[in-house]
Amino acid sequence: MLTMLTVECKSASAVAGRLWRSMMGGLIALTVSASMAAETLPMKELAPGVFVFNGVTAEQDAHNRGAISNLGFVVGSRCVAVIDTGGSPAVGAALRETVRQKTALPVCYVINTHVHPDHLLGNQAFVADKPEFVGHAKLPAALAARGRNYIASAERLMGEAGRGLELVAPTRTVSGEDTLDLGGRVLRLRAWPTAHTDNDLTVLDETSGTLFAGDLLFVGHMPVVDGKLLGWIKVNAQLAALDVKRVVSGHGDAGPAWRDAFAKQGNYLQALADQTRAAIKAGRKLAQAADEVARDQVGDWELADLFHKRNVTAAYAELEWED
Amino acid sequence: MSISRRLAFLLAGFLWVAGVQAADDGSDTAIWGKVKTLLVGDRPVIDDTAGSVIELEAPVRAEDAAVVPLAVRTKQQPGGVHVSKVHLVIDENPSPIGGTFTFSPIAGRADIETRVRIEAYSWVRALAETSDGKVYMARRYVKASGGCSAPAGKDQEEAMARLGKMKLKLDDDAVAGQPSAAQLMISHPNSSGLAMDQLTRLYVPPHFVRRVEVSYAGEPVMTADVDFSISENPNFRFWFVPKGEGELKAVIVDSKDLKFESAVAIRPGMKGGS
Numbered sequence A: 001m002l003t004m005l006t007v008e009c010k011s012a013s014a015v016a017g018r019l020w021r022s023m024m025g026g027l028i029a030l031t032v033s034a035s036m037a038a039e040t041l042p043m044k045e046l047a048p049g050v051f052v053f054n055g056v057t058a059e060q061d062a063h064n065r066g067a068i069s070n071l072g073f074v075v076g077s078r079c080v081a082v083i084d085t086g087g088s089p090a091v092g093a094a095l096r097e098t099v100r101q102k103t104a105l106p107v108c109y110v111i112n113t114h115v116h117p118d119h120l121l122g123n124q125a126f127v128a129d130k131p132e133f134v135g136h137a138k139l140p141a142a143l144a145a146r147g148r149n150y151i152a153s154a155e156r157l158m159g160e161a162g163r164g165l166e167l168v169a170p171t172r173t174v175s176g177e178d179t180l181d182l183g184g185r186v187l188r189l190r191a192w193p194t195a196h197t198d199n200d201l202t203v204l205d206e207t208s209g210t211l212f213a214g215d216l217l218f219v220g221h222m223p224v225v226d227g228k229l230l231g232w233i234k235v236n237a238q239l240a241a242l243d244v245k246r247v248v249s250g251h252g253d254a255g256p257a258w259r260d261a262f263a264k265q266g267n268y269l270q271a272l273a274d275q276t277r278a279a280i281k282a283g284r285k286l287a288q289a290a291d292e293v294a295r296d297q298v299g300d301w302e303l304a305d306l307f308h309k310r311n312v313t314a315a316y317a318e319l320e321w322e323d
Numbered sequence B: 001m002s003i004s005r006r007l008a009f010l011l012a013g014f015l016w017v018a019g020v021q022a023a024d025d026g027s028d029t030a031i032w033g034k035v036k037t038l039l040v041g042d043r044p045v046i047d048d049t050a051g052s053v054i055e056l057e058a059p060v061r062a063e064d065a066a067v068v069p070l071a072v073r074t075k076q077q078p079g080g081v082h083v084s085k086v087h088l089v090i091d092e093n094p095s096p097i098g099g100t101f102t103f104s105p106i107a108g109r110a111d112i113e114t115r116v117r118i119e120a121y122s123w124v125r126a127l128a129e130t131s132d133g134k135v136y137m138a139r140r141y142v143k144a145s146g147g148c149s150a151p152a153g154k155d156q157e158e159a160m161a162r163l164g165k166m167k168l169k170l171d172d173d174a175v176a177g178q179p180s181a182a183q184l185m186i187s188h189p190n191s192s193g194l195a196m197d198q199l200t201r202l203y204v205p206p207h208f209v210r211r212v213e214v215s216y217a218g219e220p221v222m223t224a225d226v227d228f229s230i231s232e233n234p235n236f237r238f239w240f241v242p243k244g245e246g247e248l249k250a251v252i253v254d255s256k257d258l259k260f261e262s263a264v265a266i267r268p269g270m271k272g273g274s
């Protein structure tokens, strides 16, 4: 994706550059090239009117600028709904430009699947479109509690791309279920009990049978527990049993084997729970457990060095309240 | 200038630097200067890099910024000198003084384990005040975790739903006259609150555990003055020396002056639980 981004950016600015150079000379062309106004994201059309960008599996940095999660948009006959906006304003702007190239219809909804910065720091790129920003009923509180920290760490992680951030809170929240009509196309929203986070929201496009699961499904990228492990195990089983055609995960590409992806994720979460419980019973302390528990489960998950110990830590703090 | 004079000059310069700058590793932060004055006035703080009085165990990286385990271990000193107070400082947190723990002699050991929130890359310090008036410091630099880990609660609603539920239990069987470790868990959001902002227009007042008092058979063991640098569902491991039968009791007061308590009967030789 990075290469694509850079290539598209260069070619777009080269065109703009030629135009400007002919009129105003080289100096201004440099300014245009730096603003990268026409940058787009490579997106697949999974079904008619359903577009998805697969982020790179990595932690956000200056190079990927937070384009590390999957983003999508769905086009109805009246308007467009965007589902997650990426980890920086630059990625949000590239997503918006991609929408603009595929359709002239307005963006009427920007839906955030949860609070994590790689899913919503691109929101500000859509403010001018005046859409409804849609999120879980607990998203505003999560954003208020974490937003300051996300902004503070964005520049440390991403450099230039992490500057000038403005958080955009939902203007419409969902508890339970809700529907959005895009014109001849209905999106079903569902707010889940605490699982990956306490504000996970899924989006089902009924027309194509595509479920945007957000980070309730990780593929390749190790699942990250930032809500409630036992809650996620339950939600995972419910999602795996859904009668849908395809599932867009929050990270990685599940492809047609999305039920296997839920099974693999469920196995990891269950082993994490079982082995953390056993460590607590055996009197292992938190710091020891973080080093020892479920090492055999790390397997071929990517970014395990960043997230496995963290998962054990979260699991331990949750499960020691059992009994 | 002769070579020997120049050497002496350089040497003096070196010694001056070594003497004044106890730490040249960036740990003398501006925040620390202020916090130090607040905690111990103008008493010198001895940088106990050898761990002769106090040691601090902390992870190199805060895996989960909301739950970072810290362990403070103190050493017995010759001549009856003991550690009477321990302070925890997290330089980069909004409220850098995470807690002050006061130990009575029946604590046996002035050791404490807890879990804290860590906002950013930060020096974390444990200070020991000894009964002869000296101050020793152990410190660790803790790297912040990745971009999606924030030092906020995971499920505030659940923490509120079981507000004040406590667990108090011994690690092992109590042995008379031997320091025994006990763990105190408190279900509490321990939240710094949400300031009213343009963004969400939410206002939630701070709500955190501010004081912990542990007694055994009616005698104080350990008291802690703490705040929201301590993680959601505050967790403390401390020590006490059982003698005969008696009740180990913890009383908690939070920032809304809500009071919670938990007790466990101790009979040396029997494992305590709650």
Ligand SMILES: [Zn+2]
Pocket: A114, A116, A196, A215, A250, B148
């Ligand atoms: Zn996430």
